[in-house]
Amino acid sequence: MSVFLKTALFCVIVVAAFTLFSVYYIPDLKPAPPPMETRADITTMDLEEITALGRYVYGVKGSCSRCHGSVGGRAPELKEIALTAAGRIKEDSYKGSAITAAGYIYESMVDPSLYVVRGYGVKGTSDAESPMPAASNRAVGLTETDMRAVIAYLQENSGVTPTPFFKLPEGYGADKAHGRAGKGEAASER
Ligand code: HEC
Numbered sequence: 440m441s442v443f444l445k446t447a448l449f450c451v452i453v454v455a456a457f458t459l460f461s462v463y464y465i466p467d468l469k470p471a472p473p474p475m476e477t478r479a480d481i482t483t484m485d486l487e488e489i490t491a492l493g494r495y496v497y498g499v500k501g502s503c504s505r506c507h508g509s510v511g512g513r514a515p516e517l518k519e520i521a522l523t524a525a526g527r528i529k530e531d532s533y534k535g536s537a538i539t540a541a542g543y544i545y546e547s548m549v550d551p552s553l554y555v556v557r558g559y560g561v562k563g564t565s566d567a568e569s570p571m572p573a574a575s576n577r578a579v580g581l582t583e584t585d586m587r588a589v590i591a592y593l594q595e596n597s598g599v600t601p602t603p604f605f606k607l608p609e610g611y612g613a614d615k616a617h618g619r620a621g622k623g624e625a626a627s628e629r
């Protein structure tokens with residue numbers, strides 16, 4: 440065989456080998472899908488699905504864990520937030536309208552500056568302004584379902600029975616006058 444033929448044959452074999460390899464051995468890299476469509480109707484989901492969605496929102500979609508993780512100290516830990524929240528709304532300095540722990544967490548997400556945990560405010564504002572981005576603003580883009588799910592997830596972590604269908608604090612959700620939270624999804628009135 441001439442050198443040319445040998446070289447050509449070698450090239451064909453190498454190309455064929457790479458082609459076979461890429462077709463059969465390189466797995467399709469698809470990112471893991473979210474546990475379920477985050478625009479799904481929460482009223483059709485069971486508690487397990489809701490908390491699974493909440494975990495996804497907390498760790499991925501809402502990037503909550505980026506600030507609220509145990510390292511860094513950028514934000515208060517939320518390990519017992521459902522218990523802490525019940526105390527917050529009883530404080531004299533509390534000016535929001537939540538009457539449940541779930542409602543307080545919701546308020547904290549949608550209107551972070553309404554109550555600022557001491558020492559965590561934006562520098563120079565004497566804790567009047569929160570550095571936390573509102574979860575419903577377009578950059579974060581959580582839906583009503585996402586927020587109810589992440590609250591259920593946080594309640595479960597606190598050892599409290601999740602109440603994803605809690606009534607929103609006055610002025611939120613279906614009450615369009617407030618204009619910031621909720622798009623009037625089915626669950627917002629429960
Ligand atoms: C950029 C950082 C950042 C991100 C992202 C963030 N937070 Fe926060 N969050 C903070 C800081 C700082 C505070 C404390 C100041 C305050 O009270 O607003 C806070 C406060 C809170 C509180 C009140 C805590 C308390 O002890 O009263 C809740 C509840 C909360 N965040 C939930 C969330 C959830 C849920 C998400 C994800 C959707 C989230 N946060 C995303 C920084 C962040």
